[in-house]
Amino acid sequence: MLNEPYKLEAINLDVYYGQVKAIRNATLQFLPNKVHALIGPSGCGKSTFLRIFNRMNDLIKAARIAGRVLLDGQDVYAKNMDVTELRRKVGMVFQKSNPFPKTIYENVAYGLRINGSMANKAELDARVEQSLKDAALWDEVKAVLHKNALELSGGQQQRLCIARALAIKPEILLMDEPASALDPISTGKIEELIYELKQRYTIVIVTHNMQQAARISDFTGFFLLGELVEYGKTAEIFTQPQDKRTEGYITGRFG
Numbered sequence: 001m002l003n004e005p006y007k008l009e010a011i012n013l014d015v016y017y018g019q020v021k022a023i024r025n026a027t028l029q030f031l032p033n034k035v036h037a038l039i040g041p042s043g044c045g046k047s048t049f050l051r052i053f054n055r056m057n058d059l060i061k062a063a064r065i066a067g068r069v070l071l072d073g074q075d076v077y078a079k080n081m082d083v084t085e086l087r088r089k090v091g092m093v094f095q096k097s098n099p100f101p102k103t104i105y106e107n108v109a110y111g112l113r114i115n116g117s118m119a120n121k122a123e124l125d126a127r128v129e130q131s132l133k134d135a136a137l138w139d140e141v142k143a144v145l146h147k148n149a150l151e152l153s154g155g156q157q158q159r160l161c162i163a164r165a166l167a168i169k170p171e172i173l174l175m176d177e178p179a180s181a182l183d184p185i186s187t188g189k190i191e192e193l194i195y196e197l198k199q200r201y202t203i204v205i206v207t208h209n210m211q212q213a214a215r216i217s218d219f220t221g222f223f224l225l226g227e228l229v230e231y232g233k234t235a236e237i238f239t240q241p242q243d244k245r246t247e248g249y250i251t252g253r254f255g
Contacts, residue, residue, distance in 0.1 A: 009029045028049075037217035039213050047206055055087070093176070099161060132163045172201060229246055
């Protein structure tokens with residue numbers, strides 16, 4: 001689409017759940033350090049598409065794919081792909097915040113501990129602090145790091161999950177409706193955070209909120225019934241869609 005190297009690519013992608021084809025022949029490329037929004041009605045394949053990039057669909061027995069998925073030009077589904085390393089590079093934040101029933105500190109430190117990537121306590125402390133700062137949460141929790149994370153507000157819990165994902169230094173952040181369960185103030189904080197994070201990460205976000213997609217994304221893809229109908233610069237998708245189905249969805253005629 002543009003003469004720049006792509007960070008992520010899906011090429012002629014089909015995704016099946018058993019005999020049901022959930023995604024049909026989708027080709028989509030994502031540029032680095034941009035926010036890419038995937039929009040469309042419920043059940044249209046957005047989240048299924050999102051999960052192909054860190055192979056979360058591997059956890060579903062009936063799921064299989066055809067086509068190619070590339071990260072920096074490397075085949076994500078190659079037999080020699082280290083899936084653990086892939087998921088380190090491609091972090092994910094889910095729709096419902098899912099902090100562990102541990103302290104705020106231990107939630108962020110968890111991935112670092114299991115990866116064995118921290119040499120000492122001082123290094124671990126520094127990474128936890130930086131990750132919480134990156135998630136715009138440090139100032140709110142620095143005095144209560146050993147408080148149970150489940151005692152945080154919903155918006156704080158979601159930012160904690162973002163901090164946990166950032167701690168292992170991914171290159172890409174997948175976000176599956178990260179603000180859908182939050183109040184407007186918390187949603188605004190998440191949106192501001194996404195805008196800041198794209199300076200260092202490639203972000204792909206699924207959202208039902210078209211206003212949110214228009215506010216925070218650089219590019220938007222519209223899915224309908226498993227088909228990628230249209231993809232392009234967000235401003236153009238929302239003001240000059242090329243497909244009547246996109247126009248119908250954006251103007252509220254269906255969806």
